[in-house]
Amino acid sequence: MKGTRKITILSVFTSQALVLSIIESMFPIPLGIPGIKLGLANIMTLMTIVIFDFKSALMVVVARVVLASVYGGSMLVFWFSIAGGLISTAVMGLMYKRYEKYFSIIGISVAGALAHNLGQLFVAVIVMKELSVLLLYAPFLMAAGAIMGGFTGLIAHFLLKALKRIITT
Amino acid sequence: MLKKGDIILLVITALLSISGYVGYSMYMDRIESLxxxxxxxxxxxxxxxxxxxxxxxxxxxxxxxxxxxxxxxxxxxxxxxxxxxxxxxxxxxxxxxxxxxxxxxxxxxxxxxxxxxxxxxxxxxx
Structure with missing residues (x-):
């Protein structure tokens, strides 16, 4: 794929991810457990990994997180988002490249969501300097990650089916 | 649509989060009376x-x-x-x-x- 075309599509993906993250911030999930959200922006990260590569996905994630924190959110929220975004992208990128034989897009998305949630929990432990009680959140964050990750993975699966041929040709 | 690894991943996640939750509730019951x-x-x-x-x-x-x-x-x-x-x-x-x-x-x-x-x-x- 030519450079200009790639940059254009990556920009569109970034803006899509940004819009998705703004939309989901309008619908907080009132479970009383911090950090549980839909993770819709993950759809665009997955798309980028499959259509382009890991490096492009990293660019999309970093651009999305930086822009999202420009539109609202504090410095600390930025660190949480960037930590979650980078670790989930790394896990998904590695799984797609090496273990694509064993995992579908849905499984890769679930693993990304788990990595995202546990990564953020890890950051929270460092910030709050409180290991024991935050560990109690881990089961809930894992269950949420599996459900939300499966959901976004399913969306990415169908979106890829529809878009892959149009974009790559 | 799902592959073998997906199923294994989902089962492990479910087991871990359920056992974590059971452990959590048992811990809660134990400290309830204090x-x-x-x-x-x-x-x-x-x-x-x-x-x-x-x-x-x-x-x-x-x-x-x-x-x-x-x-x-x-x-x-x-x-x-x-x-x-x-x-x-x-x-x-x-x-x-x-x-x-x-x-x-x-x-x-x-x-x-x-x-x-x-x-x-x-x-x-x-």
Whole structure:
């Protein structure tokens, strides 16, 4: 794929991810457990990994997180988002490249969501300097990650089916 | 659509989160019977400890930091009632009534947790 075309599509993906993250911030999930959200922006990260590569996905994630924190959110929220975004992208990128034989897009998305949630929990432990009680959140964050990750993975699966041929040709 | 690895991943995740939850509830039951002490931590320090079982009139105070959290205490329960932080997770958490429950305001680095304490023993050491 030519450079200009790639940059254009990556920009569109970034803006899509940004819009998705703004939309989901309008619908907080009132479970009383911090950090549980839909993770819709993950759809665009997955798309980028499959259509382009890991490096492009990293660019999309970093651009999305930086822009999202420009539109609202504090410095600390930025660190949480960037930590979650980078670790989930790394896990998904590695799984797609090496273990694509064993995992579908849905499984890769679930693993990304788990990595995202546990990564953020890890950051929270460092910030709050409180290991024991935050560990109690881990089961809930894992269950949420599996459900939300499966959901976004399913969306990415169908979106890829529809878009892959149009974009790559 | 699903592959072998997906199923394994989902099963392992389900097992881990269920066993984690069971462990969590067992831990909760064990500490249920103790006196409930609300511990308020700001940054890395415990700034207040309140035995919420023995509070008999309404208590209200504010923790001022980067953001301000207004905390309300009644008999047997405590909550963040107002906060000017961006995410409002602490306010939405609502009342804490049971040992082990937790309200966190990460932007302000404030944490309220309810600890169980055996006062008969600690009464001597305090």
């Amino acid at each position: 006196s409930k002490i609300a511990v308020i931590r700001y940054e890395d320090q415990t700034i207040r400890r309140i035995n919420i079982d023995t509070v008999d009139k309404l208590m209200e105070f504010t923790v001022n930091g980067i953001y301000n959290n207004k905390i309300l205490v009644e008999k047997g329960r405590i909550r963040v009632i107002e906060s000017d932080c961006p995410d409002q997770v602490c306010v939405r958490t609502g009342w804490l009534t049971k040992t082990g429950e937790l309200a966190v305001c990460v932007p302000n680095r404030l944490m309220i947790k309810i600890e169980g304490e055996n006062l008969e023993i600690d009464g001597v050491t305090h």
